[in-house]
Amino acid sequence: MTASTDGATSRPSRPVVLLIPVPGRSAIHDLWAGTKLLVVFGVSVLLTFYPGWVTIGTAAALVFAALRIARIPRGVLPSIPRWLWIVLALGFFTAALSGGSPKISLAGLEIGLGGALNFLRITALSIVLLGLGAIVSWTTNVAEIGPALATLGRPLRILRIPVDEWAVGLALALRAFPMLIDEFQVLYAARRLRPKRIPKSRKARRRRRAMELIDLMAAAITVTLRRGDEMGDAITARGGTGQLSANPVRPKLADWVTIAITIAASGAAVALETILHSTY
Amino acid sequence: MGALCAVIAIISVVIPFAAGLALLGTVPTGLLAYRYRLRVLLAATVAAGMIAFLIAGMGGFMTVIHCVYIGGLTGFVKRKGRGTLTVIVLSLIAGVAFGAASVGALTVMTRLRHLIFEVLTANVNGVAAFLTRVHMQKAAVDLTRYFAWALHYWQWWMLVYYGLGVMVVSLIGWWALSRLLERMRGLPDVHKLDAWDGSKNEEAPVGPVPVRLDKVRFRYPGASQDALREVSLDLQVGEHVAVTGANGSGKTTLMLILAGRRPTSGTMERPGTVGLGKLGGTALVLQHPESQVLGTRVADDVVWGLPPGTETDVGRLLSEVGLEALAERDTGSLSGGELQRLALAAALAREPALLIADEVTTMVDQRGRDALLGVLSGLTKRHRTALVHITHYNNEADSAERRIDLSDSPDNTGMVETSAPPVPAVAVDYRQHAPVIELVGVGHEYGIGTPWAKTALRDINFVVEQGDGVLIHGGNGSGKSTLAWIMAGLTIPTAGACLMDGRPTHEQVGAVALSFQAARLQLMRSRVDLEVASAAGFSHRDTDRVAAALGVVGLDPTLAKRRIDQLSGGQMRRVVLAGLLACSPRALILDEPLAGLDAASQRGLLRLLEDLRRERGLTVVVISHDFAGLEDLCPRTLHLRNGALEPLSTTAGGRA
Numbered sequence: 050m051t052a053s054t055d056g057a058t059s060r061p062s063r064p065v066v067l068l069i070p071v072p073g074r075s076a077i078h079d080l081w082a083g084t085k086l087l088v089v090f091g092v093s094v095l096l097t098f099y100p101g102w103v104t105i106g107t108a109a110a111l112v113f114a115a116l117r118i119a120r121i122p123r124g125v126l127p128s129i130p131r132w133l134w135i136v137l138a139l140g141f142f143t144a145a146l147s148g149g150s151p152k153i154s155l156a157g158l159e160i161g162l163g164g165a166l167n168f169l170r171i172t173a174l175s176i177v178l179l180g181l182g183a184i185v186s187w188t189t190n191v192a193e194i195g196p197a198l199a200t201l202g203r204p205l206r207i208l209r210i211p212v213d214e215w216a217v218g219l220a221l222a223l224r225a226f227p228m229l230i231d232e233f234q235v236l237y238a239a240r241r242l243r244p245k246r247i248p249k250s251r252k253a254r255r256r257r258r259a260m261e262l263i264d265l266m267a268a269a270i271t272v273t274l275r276r277g278d279e280m281g282d283a284i285t286a287r288g289g290t291g292q293l294s295a296n297p298v299r300p301k302l303a304d305w306v307t308i309a310i311t312i313a314a315s316g317a318a319v320a321l322e323t324i325l326h327s328t329y
Numbered sequence: 330m331g332a333l334c335a336v337i338a339i340i341s342v343v344i345p346f347a348a349g350l351a352l353l354g355t356v357p358t359g360l361l362a363y364r365y366r367l368r369v370l371l372a373a374t375v376a377a378g379m380i381a382f383l384i385a386g387m388g389g390f391m392t393v394i395h396c397v398y399i400g401g402l403t404g405f406v407k408r409k410g411r412g413t414l415t416v417i418v419l420s421l422i423a424g425v426a427f428g429a430a431s432v433g434a435l436t437v438m439t440r441l442r443h444l445i446f447e448v449l450t451a452n453v454n455g456v457a458a459f460l461t462r463v464h465m466q467k468a469a470v471d472l473t474r475y476f477a478w479a480l481h482y483w484q485w486w487m488l489v490y491y492g493l494g495v496m497v498v499s500l501i502g503w504w505a506l507s508r509l510l511e512r513m514r515g516l517p518d519v520h521k522l523d524a525w526d527g528s529k530n531e532e533a534p535v536g537p538v539p540v541r542l543d544k545v546r547f548r549y550p551g552a553s554q555d556a557l558r559e560v561s562l563d564l565q566v567g568e569h570v571a572v573t574g575a576n577g578s579g580k581t582t583l584m585l586i587l588a589g590r591r592p593t594s595g596t597m598e599r600p601g602t603v604g605l606g607k608l609g610g611t612a613l614v615l616q617h618p619e620s621q622v623l624g625t626r627v628a629d630d631v632v633w634g635l636p637p638g639t640e641t642d643v644g645r646l647l648s649e650v651g652l653e654a655l656a657e658r659d660t661g662s663l664s665g666g667e668l669q670r671l672a673l674a675a676a677l678a679r680e681p682a683l684l685i686a687d688e689v690t691t692m693v694d695q696r697g698r699d700a701l702l703g704v705l706s707g708l709t710k711r712h713r714t715a716l717v718h719i720t721h722y723n724n725e726a727d728s729a730e731r732r733i734d735l736s737d738s739p740d741n742t743g744m745v746e747t748s749a750p751p752v753p754a755v756a757v758d759y760r761q762h763a764p765v766i767e768l769v770g771v772g773h774e775y776g777i778g779t780p781w782a783k784t785a786l787r788d789i790n791f792v793v794e795q796g797d798g799v800l801i802h803g804g805n806g807s808g809k810s811t812l813a814w815i816m817a818g819l820t821i822p823t824a825g826a827c828l829m830d831g832r833p834t835h836e837q838v839g840a841v842a843l844s845f846q847a848a849r850l851q852l853m854r855s856r857v858d859l860e861v862a863s864a865a866g867f868s869h870r871d872t873d874r875v876a877a878a879l880g881v882v883g884l885d886p887t888l889a890k891r892r893i894d895q896l897s898g899g900q901m902r903r904v905v906l907a908g909l910l911a912c913s914p915r916a917l918i919l920d921e922p923l924a925g926l927d928a929a930s931q932r933g934l935l936r937l938l939e940d941l942r943r944e945r946g947l948t949v950v951v952i953s954h955d956f957a958g959l960e961d962l963c964p965r966t967l968h969l970r971n972g973a974l975e976p977l978s979t980t981a982g983g984r985a
Contacts, residue, residue, distance in 0.1 A: 063778045068383065071780050093387065100444050124779040144448065146455030164451030171448050178387055186383050192625035192659070198379070211368070215375040222376040224625050227661050232850060238819045239851045242839050244866035244912060263508045266356060268853050271513065273357075275849075279620030286588075286613040287623070287634035287675065288606020295628040295643050 063128045068191055068226065076303060077119035077188045082197035084304040085189060088311050089181045095315050096174060099322060105173050107318040111311065112180045119188050137172070144168035195220030196294040217290045225276060232272050240265065355400035355502035356509060362404025363506075370401055398427060399495060403503045407510070416503045417496060424495025428488040435487075446480060512855070535610040536601025537683040538715045540564045540587065545595035547582050557582040559595070562733055564717070566682070569709045571726035572719045574735035575927065580719045583735070584687045587717065588613060606634065612681035616688045618668035622675075627663070628656045631675050646674045649711070650704050664805035666697015673704060677712065684708070685717045690725065691925055694804075694954040702728065721927045765916050765948050766793040766816055766834070766841070770825035772972075773811050777823060785811040786822070786972045793916065796946040798962050802953060803969035809952045812969065813920050816950065817843040829915065842914035846921040848901040857896075857904055858889040864908025878911040879904075883937055899930035903937075910941070916948040923955065931958060938962050 070078065077085075092108050144164040195216050202212030284290065361370050374397045381389030402423055406415050435442045453476045457469035479486055540563065547557040557579035564570060574580050586592055588611055589603040604610020615621055624630030631643050647653045650670040655663070663671065669689050676684060686705060690698045706728040708716050718729060726732050771789040776782045785808040793799055803809045814820040815827050818834035818841060827834045834841060845851050854860040861878050862869035869875065876886035882903040896904065902922065909917065919938075923931045939962050941947045951963055968975040 063776070068380070069781060073780075097438055097441055100441050122780050124782075140452060143455035143459070144451040146458045164448075164455060167444065167448045167451055171444065182383055190626075190659075192629055194379075194383075195625075211372070214368075215372050218372040219376040219379055220625065221623065222380060224623060224660070226380065228619055232847075235845055235847065235850045238814070238843075239845060239853070241819060242817065242843060242909075243864055244839055263505065263512060264853055266505070267509055267512045268850075270357065270360065270509070272850065276620060279615075279617055280623065282615065283621045283623055284634065286606055286615070286621075288604075288610075288679070289634060291634045291636045292632045292639070293624070293629065295626075295632045295641075 063124065063126070068186055068223070070190055071119070071121050071125060071187045073120060075119045075188070077115055077184070079303065080188075080307060081298055081300045081304045082185075082189050082193040083201045084300060084307055085185045086194075086197060086201065088307065089185055091311060092181055092315065093178060095319070096178065099319055100170065100174055101322045102170065103322045103325070104315075104318045105170065105177060107314050108177045108181070109173070111314060112177060112184065115184050115188075116180075119184070121187055125183075125187060141165065141168055191223045192220075192294070193298065194223060196297065199293060200297075213290070216293065220293055221280060225280065228276065229273060232276075233269060236265070236268055236272065355396050355403065355498065356505045358397045358400025359404035359407065359502055359506040360400075360509075362401045363407045363510075364404075370397065370404075373397075395498075398423065399499050399502055403499055403506050406503075407506060413500075413503065416499055420496045420499035421492055423499075424492035425488055427495060428491030431491065432484050432487050446483075450476070450480065534601045535604030535607050535682075537587075537599055537603050537611045538564055538566050540597065540599040540683070542586070542592075543596045543598075545586060545592040545597065547579075547586060547590070548593045555579075555593075557586070557592075557735075560733075560735065561595075564683075564715055567709050567713055567715055568731065569706075569716045569729045570718070571729035571732045572717060572735065573721060573723060573726050573732065575721060575929065578735040580721075580735060581687060584613070584685050584717075584719055587611070587683070587685055606679060608639075608679050609682050610679070611683045611685065612676035612679050614669065614672050614676050614684070614686045614689050616691055618665045618672070618692055621672040622660050622663075622668050625660055627652060627658050627660060627671060630660060630671055631678050633675065635678065641678050643678075646678055649677070650674045651700060664697060665693045666700055669693055669697065669701055670704060673701070677714075680712070681714055683715045683717070685719070687719045688721065690720065690722065691927075695957070696804075763795045764792045765795050765797075765829060766950075767828045768792070768816070768825070769828065771812075771815060771822045771827055772824035773808075773815065773820065773822045774824075784972055786815075789825070789974055791967060791974070793948060793950060795948055796942065798942055798949045798951075798964055800951050800953065800956075800959050800963035800966045801969055802956065802966055804954055806971075807969045808972040809954075809969055810920060813843060813918050813950075813952050816916075816918055817841045819843070839912070840914060841916045841918060842909035842912065843918045844902070844905050844909060844920065844922065846924055848898070848905050851905045852893050852901060855893055856889075857891050857893065860893065860904060861889075861908045861911060864905075865911035867911075874911070878907045881910055881941075882907045883933070897930075898925050899934065902926070902934065906937075910947075916950060918950045918952065920952045921954070922951060923953065923958075935959070935962055 088111075092111070096104060096108060144167065145162075146164070198219055199213055199216035202210070202216065205212050358370065358373070361373055374393065377397070378390050378393045381393045399420070402419060403416060406419060409415075453472060457473045460466075460469035460472070542560060542562050544559050544561055545557070546555050546559050548555045560579075560583070572580055572583060586597070588605055602610075606612065622630050624633045627647070628643050631646055632639070632641050635641065643656070644653060647656055650673055652667060652670055652674065655667070660668070660671070673686075673689075689705075690701055693701065702725060705716065705718060708714060716729075718725065720726060768789050768791055771786060772784070773786040774782055774784045789812065801809055801812060811820065815822050816834060818827075818836070818838040821833075821835045829837060829840060852860055854863055857879070858869045858872070858875045861875050862871070865874075865878060867874055872889070875889050879886055879888060884900065884903050884907065888900070893901070893904075906917075922934060922938075926934065935958055938949055942949050942962065949962060951959060953959065956966075
């Protein structure tokens, strides 16, 4: 039989990879996970209260600097689906039509840029926030996040908040995450292998879809519960929770430097903005 | 559970057109609220929220908060046993409360609020300008006016929006949760170990050995027969004992009793308490490799759970089990044998006086099994530990000093083996020696273009012919599962093509049957007849066809009404095969069919598959990391290493 090499599509789309650091070492990879979490949290709060161009620019500069230092290649970005581009274009178009200050004159026509600028501002804000979270995901080993949270939350223990419990829960969830994703893939594949029955009426079709959804959820939840119970047995066999990590990591000089740079940059941005009154 | 909620929140943020899935994220949180205390729900929220934030930013975090808020409400109402009306009322109140909180937050964050409102106004004005251009003046004016009015009273609008929104989502979540609980008949609980209750005998010292059992029996509550018949034994310090017996003879029950469960009759004497997981107490190594390893890094897992401040020599423990080179690796990339050795190292970190190894080699391949046994056999000489090794392989018991054999208990539900497979009702005429599956230059790479790109398969070429039996043999990470998925049409290979009858397999999903390694994941319905009927595509009321399908795999037709969770491992695998074979597939691919089965079940399954291949001309492809016993079923063997085929080695009668 002749073989038609029709298999591969012209350009495969890049998948979304979750919670696996980019291989390689760099200064950002070596930073303590707690520093990265603090920086991300701080900048997010800053941007929420001061979403002006100056602060967005400063945050974007920090993000790009971190990306360069960590030597993250362009391939990490998942392919952006076409519908997202369409939605963005539509939003930009309608915002641009509205006009508003500042106005510029171009070839005798007065174009109001206000609406478009604001739309761009919100888009830039969202992208910078996503980028911050992504940097943590791309440069941090998942095993360090649980202990980092436990250390960061230590002052909260005074308020009798069970931070240790939460850190253990987070560490276990991160451990179980890849296993559960694999099992869900198998569940979904097993469903695909089954023959499909097309029922006659539309009502029967709706009911069948609802039942299928419930079945899928029940299967997924049973699988998760079983994993959870097995892990619970393993925890009991180890005598309960306790230490999370063999070599506790302490913040080093690089971490303090990073935090200092972030605070300085944010302070300068806020000051500049208040002085300039560029936004209100 | 937190991971499940996080998964749904993440998937709904990241994958397009899946926004509706966010609604379903309320169901797992509802289950959590239903089954456990509020504290558990809070811990799950923090875990899920952080994971969602790391992956999808603030949006993911807010989705998780929504799911928890609404799911917690529905679960709580379910637990108190109230009805739909309570849900409506409570969700309305909760929605308004959430809306008030959002209003408060937005009032404080003035700059952000103004930015958002400006952008919204700009968009609306833009649409109005567009409408004016196309001569719909009145519509444009109305739009602008209504929008300005709505913006003026934005607080009220938010309250109404949140109140109604939360109510609608709560109702949907409530419906899903009720259907789900009904379907699952309550939540199954496979918990086996009792947590060491530290409240009483807090002061009692830990001392599990020497232990003496006198006429001990155990019966599970609600069972009609004893799970463990009368047994008397004693265990000295530093002894190596093997406990053998077939499936169902009570080995696991004995393990539970030694680990602290109270027997239904008989006496037990030990010098102190069991001390599960405590220093100098009892340590367990169980059957499932992945669920036992709790840390994400190898070195972290050895100390996981030890009381803070305990000094442990991680390097020495890892070198004792042969894993010292892997100390910084991620546990997700280890094989089954390595995971079990790691669990052993973690157990040894507690310097136990009694170590119980319950069927630790069942889910492990041959090489891992040898390594494990090597560690176990010298254990009692290196440590002051009594070792109880529970196994159903007779050769593993040979290295022990003493051997205890639990004979078959009457609770063992055996499989009905028919003497000869029944003749199929419709004689299907397969052409002899026609190629069924052709792989031409197949290669597969995961994550092309990303820095995590990994080549799973490289230039695979072979042909599987009608009635052939092929064994694809490879170790961990050689790409066997990827190959199985490509052959079944579930994955499109990035290079080359996998063809069946000239057309690619991914266009004919379902023509090739695939039995996954975990039979559990392939069984979707709650009863055997429902499952077989759904897998084959006919109604479960067609009892003749169900009985015929069960008969093909050697199962008694009376098994049709049995619930899936009451089946043994071997029976589950046969039910999966019954469903797959009832579709008359062109070929059958089996991924690790013998994993987790004891010797008798393995032999029975192999005999069944050989009969099917001989009588019906079924094409069988087995993917495995073992050779044992498969020579009759698969006269042809292909070796896969690091994604490439090694030169074929054929046994007698095979094709080159």
